[in-house]
Amino acid sequence: MLNQHILGVDISKIGLKKVMLHPYIGELKNVKGMIPTRHGDIAIAWFKIDENNYEYHCNIPKELEWEGVFDDNISVFINGELYENAQQGIT
Numbered sequence: 001m002l003n004q005h006i007l008g009v010d011i012s013k014i015g016l017k018k019v020m021l022h023p024y025i026g027e028l029k030n031v032k033g034m035i036p037t038r039h040g041d042i043a044i045a046w047f048k049i050d051e052n053n054y055e056y057h058c059n060i061p062k063e064l065e066w067e068g069v070f071d072d073n074i075s076v077f078i079n080g081e082l083y084e085n086a087q088q089g090i091t
Contacts, residue, residue, distance in 0.1 A: 003033070006028070007023065007033045008022050008044065009044055009058070010022065011042070014037055014039070014064075017063055017064050017065060018065045018066070019066050019067075020068070020069075021056075021068035021070070021076075022069045023046055023056055023070070025054060025074070029047065030046065031044070032044070037061070039064055040061035042059065043057075044059075049075075052073050053073050053075070054074045056074050056075070056076050057077045057080075058076075058077070058079075059078075059080075060078060060079060
């Protein structure tokens with residue numbers, strides 16, 4: 001539950017080489033974690049920048065695809081690259 005709800009990573013489709021990204025920010029100010037998979041580790045860190053804005057950083061193994069749903073106030077970085085419209089992507 002921690003992986004999916006706080007870190008925002010759902011690996012239930014890892015067999016299809018796909019992860020879903022959807023963090024629940026809530027009252028937290030920063031979170032950091034790692035999820036080991038057979039394709040490699042997925043590293044996640046997100047933090048509060050100011051009262052209304054956050055940065056979400058996720059390093060995903062190259063063979064995995066990702067789809068994401070993020071609030072407008074979250075800047076999303078996947079493998080170090082900023083995604084302006086981070087609704088979905090392929091690494």
